[in-house]
Amino acid sequence: xxxxxxxxxxxxxxxxxxxxxxxxxxxxxxxxxxxxxxxxxxxxxxxxxxxxxxxxxxxxxxxxxxxxxxxxxxxxxxxxxxxxxxxxxxxxxxxxxxxxxxxxxxxxxxxxxxxxxxxxxxxxxxxxxxxxxxxxxxxxxxxxxxxxxxxxxxxxxxxxxxxxxxxxxxxxxxxxxxxxxxxxxxxxxxxxxxxxxxxxxxxxxxxxxxxxxxxxxxxxxxxxxxxxxxxxxxxxxxxxxxxxxxxxxxxxxxxxxxxxxxxxxxxxxxxxxxxxxxxxxxxxxxxxxxxxxxxxxxxxxxxxxxxxxxxxxxxxxxxxxxxxxxxxxxxxxxxxxxxxxxxxxxxxxxxxxxxxxxxxxxxxxxxxxxxx
Amino acid sequence: xxxxxxxxxxxxxxxxxxxxxxxxxxxxxxxxxxxxxxxxxxxxxxxxxxxxxxxxxxxxxxxxxxxxxxxxxxxxxxxxxxxxxxxxxxxxxxxxxxxxxxxxxxxxxxxxxxxxxxxxxxxxxxxxxxxxxxxxxxxxxxxxxxxxxxxxxxxxxxxxxxxxxxxxxxxxxxxxxxxxxxxxxxxxxxxxxxxxxxxxxxxxxxxxxxxxxxxxxxxxxxxxxxxxxxxxxxxxxxxxxxxxxxxxxxxxxxxxxxxxxxxxxxxxxxxxxxxxxxxxxxxxxxxxxxxxxxxxxxxxxxxxxxxxxxxxxxxxxxxxxxxxxxxxxxxxxxxxxxxxxxxxxxxxxxxxxxxxxxxxxxxxxxxxxxxxxxxxxxxxxxxxxxxxxxxxxxxxxxxxxxxxxxxxxxxxxxxxxxxxxxxxxxxxxxxxxxxxxxxxxxxxxxxxxxxxxxxxxxxxxxxxxxxxx
Numbered sequence: 001x002x003x004x005x006x007x008x009x010x011x012x013x014x015x016x017x018x019x020x021x022x023x024x025x026x027x028x029x030x031x032x033x034x035x036x037x038x039x040x041x042x043x044x045x046x047x048x049x050x051x052x053x054x055x056x057x058x059x060x061x062x063x064x065x066x067x068x069x070x071x072x073x074x075x076x077x078x079x080x081x082x083x084x085x086x087x088x089x090x091x092x093x094x095x096x097x098x099x100x101x102x103x104x105x106x107x108x109x110x111x112x113x114x115x116x117x118x119x120x121x122x123x124x125x126x127x128x129x130x131x132x133x134x135x136x137x138x139x140x141x142x143x144x145x146x147x148x149x150x151x152x153x154x155x156x157x158x159x160x161x162x163x164x165x166x167x168x169x170x171x172x173x174x175x176x177x178x179x180x181x182x183x184x185x186x187x188x189x190x191x192x193x194x195x196x197x198x199x200x201x202x203x204x205x206x207x208x209x210x211x212x213x214x215x216x217x218x219x220x221x222x223x224x225x226x227x228x229x230x231x232x233x234x235x236x237x238x239x240x241x242x243x244x245x246x247x248x249x250x251x252x253x254x255x256x257x258x259x260x261x262x263x264x265x266x267x268x269x270x271x272x273x274x275x276x277x278x279x280x281x282x283x284x285x286x287x288x289x290x291x292x293x294x295x296x297x298x299x300x301x302x303x304x305x306x307x308x309x310x311x312x313x314x315x316x317x318x319x320x321x322x323x324x325x326x327x328x329x330x331x332x333x334x335x336x337x338x339x340x341x342x343x344x345x346x347x348x349x350x351x352x353x354x355x356x357x358x359x360x361x362x363x364x365x366x367x368x369x370x371x372x
Numbered sequence: 373x374x375x376x377x378x379x380x381x382x383x384x385x386x387x388x389x390x391x392x393x394x395x396x397x398x399x400x401x402x403x404x405x406x407x408x409x410x411x412x413x414x415x416x417x418x419x420x421x422x423x424x425x426x427x428x429x430x431x432x433x434x435x436x437x438x439x440x441x442x443x444x445x446x447x448x449x450x451x452x453x454x455x456x457x458x459x460x461x462x463x464x465x466x467x468x469x470x471x472x473x474x475x476x477x478x479x480x481x482x483x484x485x486x487x488x489x490x491x492x493x494x495x496x497x498x499x500x501x502x503x504x505x506x507x508x509x510x511x512x513x514x515x516x517x518x519x520x521x522x523x524x525x526x527x528x529x530x531x532x533x534x535x536x537x538x539x540x541x542x543x544x545x546x547x548x549x550x551x552x553x554x555x556x557x558x559x560x561x562x563x564x565x566x567x568x569x570x571x572x573x574x575x576x577x578x579x580x581x582x583x584x585x586x587x588x589x590x591x592x593x594x595x596x597x598x599x600x601x602x603x604x605x606x607x608x609x610x611x612x613x614x615x616x617x618x619x620x621x622x623x624x625x626x627x628x629x630x631x632x633x634x635x636x637x638x639x640x641x642x643x644x645x646x647x648x649x650x651x652x653x654x655x656x657x658x659x660x661x662x663x664x665x666x667x668x669x670x671x672x673x674x675x676x677x678x679x680x681x682x683x684x685x686x687x688x689x690x691x692x693x694x695x696x697x698x699x700x701x702x703x704x705x706x707x708x709x710x711x712x713x714x715x716x717x718x719x720x721x722x723x724x725x726x727x728x729x730x731x732x733x734x735x736x737x738x739x740x741x742x743x744x745x746x747x748x749x750x751x752x753x754x755x756x757x758x759x760x761x762x763x764x765x766x767x768x769x770x771x772x773x774x775x776x777x778x779x780x781x782x783x784x785x786x787x788x789x790x791x792x793x794x795x796x797x798x799x800x801x802x803x804x805x806x807x808x809x810x811x812x813x814x815x816x817x818x819x820x821x822x823x824x825x826x827x828x829x830x831x832x833x834x835x836x837x838x839x840x841x
Contacts, residue, residue: 018733291773293770297766297779298765305785306785307784309781309783311778311779314770
């Protein structure tokens with residue numbers, strides 16, 4: 001059992017603002033006893049997809065430069081968290097779609113944990129030129145389990161390739177969870193990210209995307225549900241370097257009881273990214289007096305021939321919606337549950353994998369079933 | 373063929389860029405030491421408590437760090453800044469008693485003319501001290517007090533000043549608030565008695581003439597229950613090759629059901645570090661409206677904040693920022709909702725050109741007891757070339773479910789579609805683009821007092837040539 005002192009600043013923002021808001025980063029200072037427990041099972045490996053595990057240079061099938069790209073890139077969790085992954089994870093799980101292979105069937109990886117498990121893992125997903133790949137990763141434990149799970153995922157979509165990454169987080173409410181993602185998209189490449197953040201006690205999600213190629217795109221959709229004492233901290237950075245690159249980021253969810261959530265979303269329209277467009281939208285439904293929500297949607301713009309926009313809506317159920325629902329026979333509580341489910345279903349319905357959707361649905365019903 | 377770009381002219385600063393001799397002026401040494409602070413206190417005949425306050429503020433200043441999140445201010449060296457420059461004259465209520473060169477300065481800036489035509493009272497500060505302060509008789513008769521801070525501090529309003537001075541912006545707030553607490557001089561004190569509604573505005577104009585100097589005026593306004601005031605603040609300075617510093621402080625107390633509009637046109641020269649702090653607190657049913665135009669300065673940190681403490685209180689901030697060559701203007705607003713049924717509205721526009729950097733920064737905080745708080749933030753930025761920069765950094769901190777918060781922002785250049793539409797209606801391309809830029813600034817300019825709206829339109833009255841982009 002390896003005892004690690006996690007003393008770091010996590011989810012640092014690229015454009016700091018007033019320190020009193022406590023949004024520039026999150027200080028972490030605690031001991032984690034890494035025990036390597038927890039299972040990761042690859043449920044399905046479709047044809048034309050290569051999966052291997054080992055150190056970065058071992059597989060020998062990809063050009064070293066491809067890995068160097070990923071190596072140099074930090075996840076949205078920040079350098080200090082990435083240094084931690086480098087120190088504790090010897091092996092990396094490599095997933096790669098071959099050139100021009102259009103793989104519609106997803107690679108499904110399930111990570112299951114029990115009470116007391118503490119582990120950290122790394123993956124790299126590479127879609128070679130003209131290929132497409134879908135990877136579904138879900139993290140599960142018992143609802144009341146405690147533990148630690150850190151996961152770092154690095155993506156590279158080469159020219160005209162598509163990576164679709166789906167992450168479903170259903171950990172127990174005693175889990176400390178780090179989920180760091182770094183993604184780079186080449187010319188004409190697309191990265192699609194779907195995230196369901198439902199479980200965990202303290203969750204830190206950091207996504208760093210580099211749209212380096214002309215006509216590259218990023219499409220991010222995230223849904224979250226935070227209940228009781230849950231804390232969720234999200235840090236998204238989307239850098240536009242490629243001409244006519246486009247990004248959309250939509251994050252929706254609900255807070256209840258004493259839950260808290262921070263959302264930072266940065267669209268960085270860099271000099272030279274002519275014709276680039278970036279848009280981010282956030283909706284947070286507030287369901288209890290004790291909730292705490294912080295939102296920081298940022299646009300950085302160093303180029304005139306671009307379009308950037310962001311919007312945020314934070315609040316309770318509107319009186320008009322509530323009145324409408326009540327006139328249809330729903331109680332106030334039922335109306336709130338229905339609307340909260342609606343926030344989550346927007347991502348659930350994009351996933352397209354029946355098994356995953358069923359698992360999410362079961363989790364949501366179970367959570368709201370506790371209210372009965 | 374390369375497209376011809378629209379030329380949007382820089383703000384014409386020739387009306388501000390003239391200097392007067394500093395011969396015969398009293399100055400303290402450059403830098404910041406307890407001895408200098410004590411010297412300022414002595415020169416200003418401070419009461420004992422103010423002298424102690426200054427020295428305590430200096431201690432706080434020494435302990436606080438410079439901001440680590442905004443524009444670079446490493447070019448500002450406090451060892452080079454003269455914190456107190458007193459012109460060779462006393463404050464007067466008679467225009468003819470003001471020395472000729474200073475009088476000419478304010479004549480060129482149009483202050484006396486504005487006083488005659490459209491103001492209830494005027495204060496004119498030159499470097500560190502007020503040189504002219506006057507209020508119309510009919511306004512004085514209503515019990516409105518409009519005087520310089522030094523007179524208020526040493527006269528019958530000392531207790532009122534003591535009760536309010538830097539209570540809203542304590543020296544611990546940030547490094548430059550502490551600096552202000554240590555070396556402040558000049559500024560205006562306004563008291564509007566209960567129920568008095570002033571139909572025409574009061575105006576203070578701040579002129580910093582001395583090279584390498586700082587201006588640290590303090591504006592304290594108390595608007596009592598049911599009263600109404602419009603206060604206008606203007607500032608300018610000639611350009612020098614050394615850094616100048618403005619670290620003023622504005623504290624506004626808006627009483628129950630009172631209304632205060634605070635308008636500012638800031639046109640400091642492009643060697644100025646403008647590190648100004650403005651804050652208002654609203655009692656039950658009170659309204660604060662900020663109208664702010666930021667055109668000058670080399671670097672600005674400016675975020676007027678509104679504390680909605682009373683139930684049913686309301687705040688609005690309407691601002692425009694124009695960042696040209698060599699300018700890094702970090703502006704915005706802060707709203708804090710504490711009382712029930714409070715509402716706030718922020719509407720800003722930014723224009724960047726010629727390598728100018730404009731940053732919109734804001735925060736909306738809704739405290740746990742602020743039931744039924746409503747806040748709306750809208751910011752738009754226009755980039756006029758590809759060597760400029762425009763960032764928006766708006767934060768929202770919501771600590772109750774009983775709130776409705778909305779935010780929207782857009783950044784871009786002049787839309788080709790909009791130009792095409794206007795041209796299809798028979799408007800020439802240059803006129804179409806001029807119309808779009810003017811329309812972009814219009815929601816702000818229409819909130820300005822007439823003479824300032826005209827000035828702003830002149831500032832952005834754009835000599836269009838060719839096509840943007």
